[in-house]
Amino acid sequence: MSRETKLIRKPTEIPSEDYYVSGHRTCAGCGPALGYRLVLKAAGAKTVVLGPTGCMYVANGHQFLSSPYAVPWYHTQLGAGGPAGIGTAAALRSLMFKGKRKKEDVNVIVYGGDGGFADIGLSGLSMGLTYDYSRLLYLLYDNESYANTGVQASSTTPFGSSTTFTPSGKVKPIGNERLKKDMALIAAAHPSIGYVATACVSYPVDLVNKVRKALNSGRPSLVQLLTPCPKGWAFPPEETVEIGRTAVNTGMWVLWEYENGHFHLTTKPNPRKKIREYVTKQGRFAHLWENEAALEYLQLSVDSQWKYWDEMDETGKIILPWTPSFNQ
Amino acid sequence: MSKTSQVSVQKSVQKRRVWTGARAVAEAVKLADVDVIAAYPIRPYTGIMNSLATMIAGGDFYAEYLVCDSEHSQFEVVKHASAVGARTFVGSSGTGLIYGTEAVITTALGQLPVVGVVGCRSLDDPGNFGMEWNDAFLFRDVGWLMNWSKDPQEALEMTLVAYRIAEDERVLLPHFVALDGATITHVASPVIPPKKELVDRFLPPYKQPHPLDPSYDTVSKAMHIAPSLIGPEQRKSLDAAIKRAKNVVIPEAWKAWSDITGKDVDPYFESMKMEDADYALVSMGAYSRNVDYIVEKLRETGVKVGSLRLKYFRPFPTEELKNILKDVKGVGVIDFSFSLGSPGNGSVLSNEVKTALYDAENRPILMDFIFAGGREMTLTELENSTKQLIESVKNGRVDKPVRWVTVRGDDE
Numbered sequence: 001m002s003r004e005t006k007l008i009r010k011p012t013e014i015p016s017e018d019y020y021v022s023g024h025r026t027c028a029g030c031g032p033a034l035g036y037r038l039v040l041k042a043a044g045a046k047t048v049v050l051g052p053t054g055c056m057y058v059a060n061g062h063q064f065l066s067s068p069y070a071v072p073w074y075h076t077q078l079g080a081g082g083p084a085g086i087g088t089a090a091a092l093r094s095l096m097f098k099g100k101r102k103k104e105d106v107n108v109i110v111y112g113g114d115g116g117f118a119d120i121g122l123s124g125l126s127m128g129l130t131y132d133y134s135r136l137l138y139l140l141y142d143n144e145s146y147a148n149t150g151v152q153a154s155s156t157t158p159f160g161s162s163t164t165f166t167p168s169g170k171v172k173p174i175g176n177e178r179l180k181k182d183m184a185l186i187a188a189a190h191p192s193i194g195y196v197a198t199a200c201v202s203y204p205v206d207l208v209n210k211v212r213k214a215l216n217s218g219r220p221s222l223v224q225l226l227t228p229c230p231k232g233w234a235f236p237p238e239e240t241v242e243i244g245r246t247a248v249n250t251g252m253w254v255l256w257e258y259e260n261g262h263f264h265l266t267t268k269p270n271p272r273k274k275i276r277e278y279v280t281k282q283g284r285f286a287h288l289w290e291n292e293a294a295l296e297y298l299q300l301s302v303d304s305q306w307k308y309w310d311e312m313d314e315t316g317k318i319i320l321p322w323t324p325s326f327n328q
Numbered sequence: 329m330s331k332t333s334q335v336s337v338q339k340s341v342q343k344r345r346v347w348t349g350a351r352a353v354a355e356a357v358k359l360a361d362v363d364v365i366a367a368y369p370i371r372p373y374t375g376i377m378n379s380l381a382t383m384i385a386g387g388d389f390y391a392e393y394l395v396c397d398s399e400h401s402q403f404e405v406v407k408h409a410s411a412v413g414a415r416t417f418v419g420s421s422g423t424g425l426i427y428g429t430e431a432v433i434t435t436a437l438g439q440l441p442v443v444g445v446v447g448c449r450s451l452d453d454p455g456n457f458g459m460e461w462n463d464a465f466l467f468r469d470v471g472w473l474m475n476w477s478k479d480p481q482e483a484l485e486m487t488l489v490a491y492r493i494a495e496d497e498r499v500l501l502p503h504f505v506a507l508d509g510a511t512i513t514h515v516a517s518p519v520i521p522p523k524k525e526l527v528d529r530f531l532p533p534y535k536q537p538h539p540l541d542p543s544y545d546t547v548s549k550a551m552h553i554a555p556s557l558i559g560p561e562q563r564k565s566l567d568a569a570i571k572r573a574k575n576v577v578i579p580e581a582w583k584a585w586s587d588i589t590g591k592d593v594d595p596y597f598e599s600m601k602m603e604d605a606d607y608a609l610v611s612m613g614a615y616s617r618n619v620d621y622i623v624e625k626l627r628e629t630g631v632k633v634g635s636l637r638l639k640y641f642r643p644f645p646t647e648e649l650k651n652i653l654k655d656v657k658g659v660g661v662i663d664f665s666f667s668l669g670s671p672g673n674g675s676v677l678s679n680e681v682k683t684a685l686y687d688a689e690n691r692p693i694l695m696d697f698i699f700a701g702g703r704e705m706t707l708t709e710l711e712n713s714t715k716q717l718i719e720s721v722k723n724g725r726v727d728k729p730v731r732w733v734t735v736r737g738d739d740e
Contacts, residue, residue, distance in 0.1 A: 046542050061551035072540045075550035077430050083401035087408030090392035094363035094414055127397035
């Protein structure tokens with residue numbers, strides 16, 4: 001079974017074969033759908049995909065008995081991404097070991113959202129990350145809310161974002177007051193994990209390479225993929241890729257990888273653009289556009305976290321980026 | 329039984345062991361060469377997983393053994409392993425089982441033949457380890473097959489037969505095997521395990537018809553599809569499958585088991601002195617042996633009472649039950665469950681028995697003796713209950729059809 005990771009350098013090297021094809025009804029400009037397509041291109045035909053409940057379950061079927069998946073796919077419950085991956089990988093290993101199935105490399109990818117992995121399924125995901133199944137990738141597509149049910153806050157929703165559970169009002173002007181949970185760092189806290197990375201759909205070459213490194217790492221892995229969401233973030237659908245780039249260029253979203261105990265940044269925006277540029281492009285932050293205190297805090301939180309990211313990049317070691325709270 | 333078949337039986341059995349129910353089920357799992365096992369601790373079923381872990385660590389057989397973070401994960405692991413084509417084993421008890429509910433239910437909807445054990449335990453005034461059936465009964469409506477064992481020997485056999493029934497292409501439904509907590513899970517009694525080659529003849533390999541495996545085909549399973557398109561048909565396919573199990577596959581499987589072991593096993597009932605009975609005590613599980621004892625005792629005094637033990641709760645053997653009870657005058661249900669606010673404020677099993685007898689030609693008097701709450705049943709209580717049934721039949725009416733037998737103080 002091969003361990004050689006085929007990395008690419010430019011977009012034209014991305015395979016032309018698609019395993020996520022027509023037959024879905026995602027929104028125009030859907031970031032998670034774009035991610036799906038790229039991730040499966042990177043993984044190839046010998047792949048089983050599991051889809052916890054979320055946009056990428058609900059919007060990928062419905063009404064016409066259609067399916068966009070050209071590889072085996074099975075739904076799993078919202079909180080079941082972790083054990084679904086483990087059950088599938090365990091079955092394949094057991095059947096191969098006992099000679100009930102041909103021995104070969106099969107990828108198992110669980111394509112789950114931030115609600116599924118960061119909230120309700122965190123415990124099961126953590127269980128999955130402690131095992132030793134190779135070619136098992138937990139792909140967390142992070143659109144920073146429960147977009148499918150009408151955009152409710154999750155624990156990866158950024159500070160200041162307005163959602164239907166965290167609207168801005170007279171008494172609570174900020175919207176979501178919680179800071180975004182760093183799932184990739186939590187994944188990295190599992191000592192035997194194969195590979196951890198963050199990625200963004202606006203950087204397809206980087207994403208393809210990270211998926212391949214993860215699948216080839218010999219252990220369960222996690223890639224947290226920022227997938228801008230026109231519906232949930234309130235921006236025009238043609239701007240998905242641009243919003244993702246702005247997230248990275250302003251430092252709101254940090255691209256890094258953690259491999260064999262070594263951390264490094266894979267993109268270093270220098271100089272970082274101001275947060276205001278990111279925030280003013282999205283309706284979910286519209287209530288903050290005139291709120292200088294909140295915008296200042298958002299900039300401060302990003303700047304203070306970046307001190308840690310830079311230090312991590314220099315030392316190659318993970319340090320937890322502590323962030324002062326808004327009220328402090 | 330002919331002489332040659334007696335010889336073949338002698339050859340097919342191993343020597344007698346003394347095993348708890350937990351150990352006996354673990355032996356069944358080993359004999360069935362299960363591929364994937366998912367464990368999470370909760371008493372009293374845990375002993376099964378302890379035994380399996382020891383067997384696997386010691387190299388007795390190979391299976392992927394997953395130590396999970398919750399019952400929800402446990403049931404998800406086996407659901408997905410079963411979808412790939414692995415034979416699986418899982419189990420739980422009490423509130424643990426309830427924690428896994430979502431996964432338990434979708435396993436049936438996915439028509440995945442997972443076999444699980446319920447070590448029946450009360451729900452869950454904290455620390456109540458008593459035996460109660462409500463944990464398993466919560467899944468009575470969702471397409472899981474369920475049988476109730478009476479001792480470790482039967483727990484072993486029911487587990488093996490469960491795999492054959494569940495994995496039959498005419499069924500493809502998950503299967504619970506219920507072991508009364510403590511009384512079966514933890515009490516050791518003689519067990520004669522079948523030999524491996526006999527089990528191999530009885531139990532064909534599991535063949536998932538549409539495995540989730542790229543070497544098979546592109547399967548998209550459990551798509552999000554408008555309920556108006558397939559919702560009723562999804563339920564109906566489970567309904568058809570459980571009826572096929574009831575009418576064809578379960579009787580077939582137990583006939584095959586009888587043939588291969590030389591035993592004569594009725595799939596749905598074990599009855600004692602029912603042939604001429606005026607009064608029937610209907611029970612399930614371990615305490616049916618107490619019922620048998622009381623029946624024998626009262627028979628000595630000339631009372632025509634019989635014991636009828638129900639082996640399957642799902643599918644419920646309605647016609648068969650009606651037929652066996654057609655000539656009895658009074659039925660007492662010995663029940664370890666409750667169903668608060670239900671019709672007649674009865675318990676789960678008694679309500680089921682009552683429903684089954686609704687259109688019987690001669691409806692017997694029915695009394696519901698509730699032993700819920702985890703307090704141990706005494707033989708005196710059981711005997712008094714039986715006498716109350718007899719008295720009601722003699723009076724031609726029941727003053728109090730539902731009795732909480734083990735309750736101290738008023739039974740309002």
